[in-house]
Amino acid sequence: MKNSLSKNSHRIKEVNKLKDCRVCGGTSLLTFLQLGPTPAPNGFLDKMQLNNSEKFYPLDVCFCESCGMVQLAHVVSPKVMFSNYVYIPSTSVTMQGHFNKLSIDAIKRTNAERGNLVVDIGSNDGTLLKFFKESEMQILGVDPAVNLADKANKEEIETICDLFTRDLAKRIRKEKGEAKIITATNVFAHAPDLHDFVEGVKALLSDDGLFIIEFPYLIDLLEKVEFDTIYQEHLSYIALTPLNKLLEKHGMYLIDAKRIPVHGGSIRVYVSKVNKASSQKFKSLIKLEKKKGILNRETYLKFRKRVDNIRHDLVQLLWSLRLKDKKIVGYGASAKGNVTLNYCRIGPETLDYIVDSISYKQGKFTPGMHIQIHPEKKLLEDQPDYTLILAWNFADEIINKQEEYRKKGGKFILMLPEVRIV
Ligand code: DWN
Ligand code: ZN
Numbered sequence: 001m002k003n004s005l006s007k008n009s010h011r012i013k014e015v016n017k018l019k020d021c022r023v024c025g026g027t028s029l030l031t032f033l034q035l036g037p038t039p040a041p042n043g044f045l046d047k048m049q050l051n052n053s054e055k056f057y058p059l060d061v062c063f064c065e066s067c068g069m070v071q072l073a074h075v076v077s078p079k080v081m082f083s084n085y086v087y088i089p090s091t092s093v094t095m096q097g098h099f100n101k102l103s104i105d106a107i108k109r110t111n112a113e114r115g116n117l118v119v120d121i122g123s124n125d126g127t128l129l130k131f132f133k134e135s136e137m138q139i140l141g142v143d144p145a146v147n148l149a150d151k152a153n154k155e156e157i158e159t160i161c162d163l164f165t166r167d168l169a170k171r172i173r174k175e176k177g178e179a180k181i182i183t184a185t186n187v188f189a190h191a192p193d194l195h196d197f198v199e200g201v202k203a204l205l206s207d208d209g210l211f212i213i214e215f216p217y218l219i220d221l222l223e224k225v226e227f228d229t230i231y232q233e234h235l236s237y238i239a240l241t242p243l244n245k246l247l248e249k250h251g252m253y254l255i256d257a258k259r260i261p262v263h264g265g266s267i268r269v270y271v272s273k274v275n276k277a278s279s280q281k282f283k284s285l286i287k288l289e290k291k292k293g294i295l296n297r298e299t300y301l302k303f304r305k306r307v308d309n310i311r312h313d314l315v316q317l318l319w320s321l322r323l324k325d326k327k328i329v330g331y332g333a334s335a336k337g338n339v340t341l342n343y344c345r346i347g348p349e350t351l352d353y354i355v356d357s358i359s360y361k362q363g364k365f366t367p368g369m370h371i372q373i374h375p376e377k378k379l380l381e382d383q384p385d386y387t388l389i390l391a392w393n394f395a396d397e398i399i400n401k402q403e404e405y406r407k408k409g410g411k412f413i414l415m416l417p418e419v420r421i422v
Contacts, residue, residue, distance in 0.1 A: 026066035041335035122187025126157030169200035220265025332391025
């Protein structure tokens with residue numbers, strides 16, 4: 001078993017321990033799961049870096065007993081997490097289709113016209129903005145990752161390389177005017193200062209505009225035991241109950257919400273500056289959250305128990321297969337996958353390698369457990385007995401793509417909400 005804290009790990013100055021709730025300032029924060037010292041989940045290593053000292057960060061998650069916001073107990077500086085970012089949604093057919101539908105939904109709900117300004121916060125490589133551009137909207141991206149902002153600008157998706165803040169929002173409004181649509185997909189939960197973020201949106205959004213946020217939904221995380229989506233990039237694990245409180249503090253109104261399947265179960269919320277009546281769907285989700293006990297500590301202690309059972313069952317299965325000399329590999333060198341590998345201490349002694357479609361990751365090694373990553377084609381070349389799908393949010397897409405592997409007897413292992421062979 002690999003030593004969880006490599007001999008060279010040392011206190012990290014970029015980490016701040018939470019003193020009070022990031023939404024309501026409450027101090028009754030219950031830590032219910034500790035995933036142990038974990039390397040930055042997208043910190044893939046080249047071969048020559050394997051013997052360098054590797055930084056490990058605490059990964060404890062707590063919930064605020066006053067407002068229900070689930071959040072990391074330590075904040076790692078965004079500089080560490082986002083300056084060179086490797087998550088690129090355009091590499092997935094699922095996400096391309098998803099963003100196209102989001103752009104159509106947003107334009108329809110706001111009656112946006114040609115030339116209206118659309119700002120995408122955390123715009124990544126511009127995948128979503130490209131669809132707005134096709135609808136002749138004026139577009140602007142904001143993303144702190146230098147590599148992604150460069151890529152987007154080269155493809156003529158104007159992108160400001162910076163973190164979104166209230167000050168930046170005011171500068172954008174001065175230069176470009178009000179935004180009719182502001183989108184934030186898989187970035188709101190990453191924001192270190194939610195209050196400043198919301199104030200920035202308020203400063204930039206037009207009175208008849210919509211702020212549309214998408215994030216993994218806490219109810220899905222709890223129901224499907226998605227513990228591996230808990231990592232340093234995701235500071236908050238959001239439900240509508242605390243989100244509504246946060247928005248109301250800033251005179252913004254949650255008017256509608258709908259659950260969506262991406263990333264293991266997310267939610268899309270529609271926020272306005274005008275206090276319109278909220279939808280029946282939104283009200284029923286608030287009731288569901290109450291029923292699921294998102295404000296009760298027992299809910300989180302039960303979740304913790306289920307996580308422990310999954311870790312036990314997964315390690316048990318992998319070891320039993322290894323003891324029968326079965327060859328096992330991983331599929332999808334994802335951030336969530338790296339959380340699982342580090343939390344369950346799964347290394348190259350268990351998985352020979354991991355295959356992944358992203359060229360940037362191929363040839364590199366996973367952070368912490370140092371499993372090598374190869375192109376997907378290696379799966380058919382090698383035909384290992386079992387493949388553990390680490391990017392389970394794309395399991396259907398991956399299994400369909402690898403029909404040939406299954407025909408030749410290859411089997412997939414899935415782990416959430418329970419460990420199973422398919
Ligand atoms: O919030 C975030 C979520 C939205 O996505 C980001 N913090 C980072 C990211 O998390 P992730 O790294 O877990 O991302 P993915 O997109 O779930 O990772 C999928 C991985 O699987 C990628 O490395 C690409 C790979 N993949 C593959 O090898 N073959 C994906 C597909 C669809 C495939 O067919
Ligand atoms: Zn709170």
